[in-house]
Amino acid sequence: MVIQSIVFYVFSCALLICGVMVISARNPVHSVLWLIAAFFQAAGLFVLMGAEFLAMILVIVYVGAVAVLFLFVVMMLDINFVELRRGVVRYLPIGGLIGLVLVSELVAMVSGWVPAAGALAQLGAPVPPVDQISNTRALGQLIYTQYFYLFQTAGMILLVAMIGAIVLTLRSREGVRRQNVPAQLARRREDVVAVRKVPTRGGV
Amino acid sequence: MASFWSGYVLPLVIIVAEIVLIVGPVMLGVAYLTYAERKVMGAIQMRQGPNLVGPFGLLQPIADGIKLLGKEMIFPAGANPAIFIGAPVMTFLLALVAWAVIPFDAGIVLADINVGVLYLYAISSLGVYGIVMAGWASNSKYAFLGGLRSAAQMVSYEVSIGFVMITVLLCVGSLNLSKIVLAQQTVWFCIPLFPMFIIFFVSALAETNRAPFDLPEGESEIVAGFFVEYSAMAYALFMLAEYGNMILMSAITTILFLGGWLPPFNVVPFIWVPGIIWFAIKIAFILFVFLWVRATVPRYRYDQLMRLGWKVFLPFSLVWVVLTAGVLVGFGWLPKNIG
Numbered sequence: 001m002v003i004q005s006i007v008f009y010v011f012s013c014a015l016l017i018c019g020v021m022v023i024s025a026r027n028p029v030h031s032v033l034w035l036i037a038a039f040f041q042a043a044g045l046f047v048l049m050g051a052e053f054l055a056m057i058l059v060i061v062y063v064g065a066v067a068v069l070f071l072f073v074v075m076m077l078d079i080n081f082v083e084l085r086r087g088v089v090r091y092l093p094i095g096g097l098i099g100l101v102l103v104s105e106l107v108a109m110v111s112g113w114v115p116a117a118g119a120l121a122q123l124g125a126p127v128p129p130v131d132q133i134s135n136t137r138a139l140g141q142l143i144y145t146q147y148f149y150l151f152q153t154a155g156m157i158l159l160v161a162m163i164g165a166i167v168l169t170l171r172s173r174e175g176v177r178r179q180n181v182p183a184q185l186a187r188r189r190e191d192v193v194a195v196r197k198v199p200t201r202g203g204v
Numbered sequence: 205m206a207s208f209w210s211g212y213v214l215p216l217v218i219i220v221a222e223i224v225l226i227v228g229p230v231m232l233g234v235a236y237l238t239y240a241e242r243k244v245m246g247a248i249q250m251r252q253g254p255n256l257v258g259p260f261g262l263l264q265p266i267a268d269g270i271k272l273l274g275k276e277m278i279f280p281a282g283a284n285p286a287i288f289i290g291a292p293v294m295t296f297l298l299a300l301v302a303w304a305v306i307p308f309d310a311g312i313v314l315a316d317i318n319v320g321v322l323y324l325y326a327i328s329s330l331g332v333y334g335i336v337m338a339g340w341a342s343n344s345k346y347a348f349l350g351g352l353r354s355a356a357q358m359v360s361y362e363v364s365i366g367f368v369m370i371t372v373l374l375c376v377g378s379l380n381l382s383k384i385v386l387a388q389q390t391v392w393f394c395i396p397l398f399p400m401f402i403i404f405f406v407s408a409l410a411e412t413n414r415a416p417f418d419l420p421e422g423e424s425e426i427v428a429g430f431f432v433e434y435s436a437m438a439y440a441l442f443m444l445a446e447y448g449n450m451i452l453m454s455a456i457t458t459i460l461f462l463g464g465w466l467p468p469f470n471v472v473p474f475i476w477v478p479g480i481i482w483f484a485i486k487i488a489f490i491l492f493v494f495l496w497v498r499a500t501v502p503r504y505r506y507d508q509l510m511r512l513g514w515k516v517f518l519p520f521s522l523v524w525v526v527l528t529a530g531v532l533v534g535f536g537w538l539p540k541n542i543g
């Protein structure tokens with residue numbers, strides 16, 4: 001139990017440090033790398049709680065796919081850091097004000113938050129204890145059996161959003177030569193190669 | 205105090221010993237895979253391959269290793285030191301940590317976790333970072349191009365690898381690698397799921413950046429790509445990781461499709477051979493096909509690579525996932541004891 005607590009505090013401290021580094025690193029690529037490190041610490045915390053499926057999905061989806069795209073974009077950006085820093089002091093008052101308003105709103109809301117009567121009992125109920133059922137199976141039963149329609153709806157919304165993004169950025173360019181594989185395969189030797197006997201000084 | 209020793213220190217010592225037992229043979233395998241590659245390619249191209257250091261050139265990998273250790277490590281101007289050093293270390297580390305869940309024989313596995321397949325998938329999806337970080341930190345346009353190519357390539361082929369794994373999981377009903385092997389006692393999955401086996405193998409070639417998908421390296425266009433600026437031991441770590449990943453991918457292919465440690469027929473001469481030997485033979489066979497492909501097939505063009513990944517493999521594997529699920533449900537062949 002002692003070891004578990006030590007590991008928990010190691011992961012939590014590392015997670016917080018990584019989180020602070022994400023917003024304080026000067027170089028955006030370093031920021032993304034710290035973000036990835038933060039995801040790892042979070043995955044470690046999930047494993048500690050016995051939620052190994054969530055830990056793996058966190059690494060696969062966020063580290064393996066989302067952060068790769070972040071890194072891809074950030075690396076290709078050509079940012080002038082000196083130019084970027086120059087505006088900081090000018091925008092600090094208005095930015096700080098907006099931040100202050102948001103924080104005070106959050107504090108006001110969370111301090112007055114009373115959950116609905118049966119909500120807390122409902123929260124703990126759906127998943128049986130970890131030692132009775134593997135959490136892959138428990139999640140599968142919840143998502144694909146119990147809340148199947150909600151899951152499908154969420155999927156459809158994401159699909160529509162994806163198609164929308166593609167439609168918005170789709171443009172057809174003139175003069176693009178694409179490879180046409182069936183046409184290439186359909187070519188026969190007789191159509192494209194002709195063997196001629198060329199007489200001297202005669203030409204074809 | 206006694207419980208501290210028996211509860212924490214003793215298991216730690218045992219685990220470290222097991223890790224050494226796994227990493228040692230893997231590193232030896234990596235060293236002799238480079239030798240095998242040069243010999244096999246030599247035979248295919250009617251050359252001799254390495255034959256001077258030791259009998260049949262058998263000490264060549266050791267000589268190569270000593271040479272790389274003695275070289276000078278050069279930092280390019282403007283490189284980012286921490287990431288420049290971190291990238292090869294991370295690549296090498298990822299090639300080794302995946303072995304933690306590989307079952308070598310019934311019960312011979314370091315960590316028999318419930319989500320073994322997901323763990324392998326997560327580790328292989330991290331491989332791209334080492335390459336992208338190396339390409340970016342080198343502060344060189346060739347390295348950067350190699351890194352970007354690799355990021356796009358590995359992300360694309362991971363999708364079809366994921367779908368192939370899902371079809372296997374549908375037939376097994378468990379994410380545990382030992383259970384996947386045991387589910388193949390009647391028939392290896394490479395027979396009913398043959399198209400998926402081929403897709404997985406080709407995607408594994410792309411995932412390990414091997415020919416014909418070695419565009420990140422592409423020595424004829426971007427002069428070794430992402431590790432063009434690396435020298436000495438950092439370069440050696442990249443090469444070790446690449447070969448380690450080849451062995452790892454062969455092991456995963458063996459577990460998912462070729463029945464892991466199971467003998468091909470459950471009759472007398474075959475069951476005398478220990479399972480770990482069968483596992484090694486199957487891995488060696490897949491590795492030979494890796495080398496064979498490299499010596500035979502020319503490199504893909506970049507647009508062809510993307511076309512194959514997104515327009516051929518992705519729809520095909522998606523249809524197979526649906527088809528497999530439909531057949532399993534329709535005939536009532538769904539696995540009973542789901543874990």
